[in-house]
Amino acid sequence: MPASRPEGPGRPERPPGLEEALGALGLEGVREYAGDIFAEAMVCHALPGRALPRTVTPEMRALVVDWLVQVHEYLGLAGDTLHLAVHLLDSYLRAGRARLHRLQLLGMACLFLACKMEECVLPEPASLCLLSAGSFSRAQLLRAERRILSRLDFRLHHPGALLCLGLLSALARSRPQVKLLATYFLELSLLEAEAAGWEPSRRAAAALSLANRVLDGAGSRPQPVLYSSAELDPLEQCMVRGALRGPAPGLAAIFLKYARPQRQGTSLAAARLLRGLQPGPP
Template sequence: MGNENAVSGNQGRVLRENPKRRTLDEKKANAPKKRAILKDITNVTCENSYTIICLNVSKIVDIDSDDKDPLLCSLYASDIYYNMRVAELKRRPFPDFMEKTQRDVTQTMRGILVDWLVEVSEEYTLVPDTLYLTVYLIDWFLQGNYIERHRLQLLGITCMLIASKYEEICAPRIEELCVITDNSYTRDQVLEMESQVLKHFSFQIYTPTSKTFLRRFLRAAQASYANPSLEIEFLANYLTELTLVDYQFLKFIPSVIAASAVFLAKWTLNQSSHPWNPTLEHYTTYKASDLKASVQALQDLQLNTKGCLLNSIRMKYRKNKFKSVAVFTSPKLPDKLF
């Protein structure tokens, strides 16, 4: 990265060979190169009114009972998520690592890189877990290794390559990743950086992310619904993804971010009832009062009170396939909610 306003001189542009994830179809691999340009969007405005709330005192719903999907591992779900809660506390980046470790790279540069990687993940239709793992790998590596700004984008595509190999059925080729940087780096440079990153992690790259917990918490949030709500699912995912770009959210652990996203999503869609209930408290292990600081910070992010111009995630969730949840606003959060 040459400066804080551009990624490797590309001014936010993503050059791609193929806008879809690679398959075994060689014709797609040879698709003509295209260029996409990031555009600004109008800031979301804030509404100040809210309605009177009523605490939901319904009993706890068993979200693991009679689930016929073997992939959900209902019998072991509680133990699995307990272990994930323990694992999320290990090897977490410090919220001030940038100031302590990096001299040439800033928080703003990190934000620009992550915002660009969001668009890259969209162009290659990577699963969300790949993006979350990519950002984690970047942060943990930056915490322990000084890096110059001109190599930051190299670190970004390398971490996405590693995350893709872990999460995707078919990861992008190294040559494709070089192309999206406008050939700023070579295949050998990517391979060398990949070796450095994996050695830094001792090849133990997996960690629970906020996306990991969000799946579980959304099941709890919709346990009493007659039919699943796509709006709350898309909105909670949108809010959670927004935190990836903002360095300040490193002070919150992934499960807190996921729980806060569910809380704020429910409040955004419905102010007539309390967004938290015994079922959510049971499965997240958080009371509403535990989430006050994180929910308030997340609402500031949702309303873009700081006027952030990194809008790839907002543009993504303005699309109809996500029910345009990025245009939703949430009313002021009354103290009585917590």
């Protein structure tokens, strides 16, 4: 799917050190295409500004995304798979009507399609149906998959925000702690319907900028600077709200996932540090 130019920056200039950044991401074999890869990722368009269908509220969407995070973690899938699944869900919802009682089925079908794009080993459709506690059958899952493909005209390729974050953090030579915290902020933004209306590169830049500010102080900004502070501020505030919300009922999966020792208790540390940055009462 060709990427259209976003409203923020134009086609970004090739930053110095791009080939080395691709090497750090394990992409040494594609260095000759470094400029094209960077441009493709950084100018990938946002979703159309159309609102969600009237039958689906942002709260209902967030509940489905939270459930998808749980399924994704249980299956041990790649991070890009989760981001692509949520992108497909938002694309479908903004392209037409959706039945409320089929929202869980739609989310699982989007995850199944994302697996076909990103994973080497696919989960069995029957296994996905079992994870839904029998809410739908294998035949219903495959029919939903066909509906999604038809509505999206088979446009499944999407250089997502996680790729942009990897490129930007490699270019900035960010510490592992900064990248992990930025990844947490970026995943939190999946719960917010408003964040789907921003370009992936802007979401990634906001997550990395916020992580740098939290860990290294207010004056730190990663390079290259693709967006101004004013352009990133609405997204950063969205991520801060999500991090301070904690394990809210029905929206706890990402917080609990990043609270585990395997992820260094990142969500707990982020909430503590962000509270320390909040202005106190006058």
